[in-house]
Amino acid sequence: MTLYDELVARGLIAQVTDEEEIKDLINHGKATFYIGFDPTADSLHVGHFMALNLMRRMQKAGNRPIALVGGGTGMIGDPSGRSDMRQMMTTETIQHNCDRFKEQMSKFIDFSEGKAFMVNNADWLLKLNYVELLREVGACFSVNSMLRAECYKQRMEKGLSFLEFNYMIMQSYDYYHMYQTLGCNLQCGGDDQWSNMLGGTELIRRKLGKDAYALTITLLLTSEGKKMGKTQGGAVWLDPEKTSPYEFYQYWRNVEDADVLHCLKMLTDVSLDEISTMESWEGSQLNQAKDRLAFELTRLVHSEEEAAKAQETARGLFSNGGDLANMPTTTLTDEDLTDGAIGILDLMVKCGLAPSKKEARRLVEQGGVEVNGEKVASGSVVYTAENLAGEGLMIKKGKKIFHRAVL
């Protein structure tokens, strides 16, 4: 099975500009392709994972990936969404984020010896001169057709600032620039980027009379049409400091029945044959598929070892007889104690199990908190330094959130 066919079979490809050409390019390792990432945080998250995965697969087949970080667009602030206050990021922050990105990407992509590039669009976008830019590329964009683009259409009702309107031009310019400097001939991105990406291919055609291609990745949505990788606490991060391997594992272990196979196909390397045997599974049997999904993804993002540990811990907590060593743990210091003791409410806040004592109290009152297997009866329960010594306390919040507190 060729790379392209595999991508299609896994449902990863949403739209392409020229199927035959792209097939030829990527199947034969002739593509130099780029995917853009906005350095708005100091870690990549699950939303980026699809893109990383695609880059990894493509690189394996001999294609050359370019990871583009949006340092230039980041200077202005990503106008998408409805953020009231765009945070102006400092050059240092952007640089810091870029470094972290590269570190994380290195797990998926081999950056050695020209096998892949990492570039920052700040390097060329910030130097642009307004009038020069207008003269250079302004004539190549038709406002009429831009307004017809899906991404703007939706914004027409709510209002669209000139800044946002220019986003497509910036992105198109990126492609145009890299086409010339790095020989980039394919742009990949989320399906929501389709019209921006077409802007780039169009610009290259008009300016240079050359063909460049674009391919979009299917957005990973739940069966209810929501973006995957979001929890109440925000994104599911790839950085183990921000989302521990155990939590990461749990996120996937808890996906809905309807989404498991879909995720296995799109995100993991589990063979299509194997996945097809799971298609007949029903009911609780699907738990095996979820187990597999969680393990595979944790392995890809963290390591085989971490994946095994997370699985062990999960089995220990949910079906007994496993090793509990790896559950998320908070280590308290003497300063956290008052007279050598700490109340359950403070303890929960310290462990990040509740955002406020009020919330912690509510959880206790509703019977949602257990410590060492015993339901906590009231918010006034206090634990001493002795309780916290050694193995510490195992706090259970709700049905599936476990946390250890030690001194």
Added chain:
RNA sequence: GGAGGAGUACCCAAGUGGCCAAAGGGGGCAGACUGUAAAUCUGUUACGUUUCGUUUCGAUGGUUCGAAUCCAUCCUCCUCCA
């Protein structure tokens, strides 16, 4: 630049002097039921030293015994005109 309209909690949205920590819906969290799933039902959803107190209705001042609600100024957004 002119005329009008709007800004309420995580989101949408009621409330137009005291009974408002603020209806209703969505979302979240917890309980029951389950398969670490979904659906359903119940409770809950500003903060705290919790029969009470403190801070909240774009911002700042003011009127009043009392303001989300009235007045002034400012900020932001939308619609129409230019």
